[in-house]
Amino acid sequence: MVLRKEDLPMVSNAIMNALHEDELEIINELHQACQEGNADVVDQLLQLLIQDIEDHFTTEEELMREAEFFAYPMHKAEHDSMRKRIGELLERWRKHKEPKEVQKFIEEELVSWLLLHIARWDATTAEAV
Numbered sequence: 001m002v003l004r005k006e007d008l009p010m011v012s013n014a015i016m017n018a019l020h021e022d023e024l025e026i027i028n029e030l031h032q033a034c035q036e037g038n039a040d041v042v043d044q045l046l047q048l049l050i051q052d053i054e055d056h057f058t059t060e061e062e063l064m065r066e067a068e069f070f071a072y073p074m075h076k077a078e079h080d081s082m083r084k085r086i087g088e089l090l091e092r093w094r095k096h097k098e099p100k101e102v103q104k105f106i107e108e109e110l111v112s113w114l115l116l117h118i119a120r121w122d123a124t125t126a127e128a129v
């Protein structure tokens with residue numbers, strides 16, 4: 001398990017917490033498939049993770065727009081930077097099909113990004129939407 005539920009910061013919005021918990025499960029499953037070197041499962045779970053991330057980001061962006069939240073452009077820019085990184089990861093995956101690359105991305109980039117993003121951006125946003 002690369003990300004424990006206890007380590008996930010809770011925010012004051014139930015929809016956002018549910019999105020984060022769903023994502024945590026997919027990240028852990030994908031990380032395990034990477035450790036096992038199961039390329040077919042990695043392939044399926046990576047696509048699932050990308051869909052999930054898009055759903056997560058889009059939902060938060062809709063909440064912010066509805067609430068006319070002042071920091072929407074900054075928060076969305078943070079999402080866009082991760083959309084770009086995950087897009088690059090998918091490209092590398094399609095070329096090399098190397099589970100270790102995906103594992104490294106999760107361990108060295110995604111988990112720390114997510115924890116910091118939730119604490120820094122989602123927590124403040126949750127108070128305002």
Ligand SMILES: [Fe+2]
Nearest residue numbers: 016056060122
């Ligand atoms: Fe979030």
Ligand SMILES: [Fe+2]
Nearest residue numbers: 060117121122
């Ligand atoms: Fe966010």
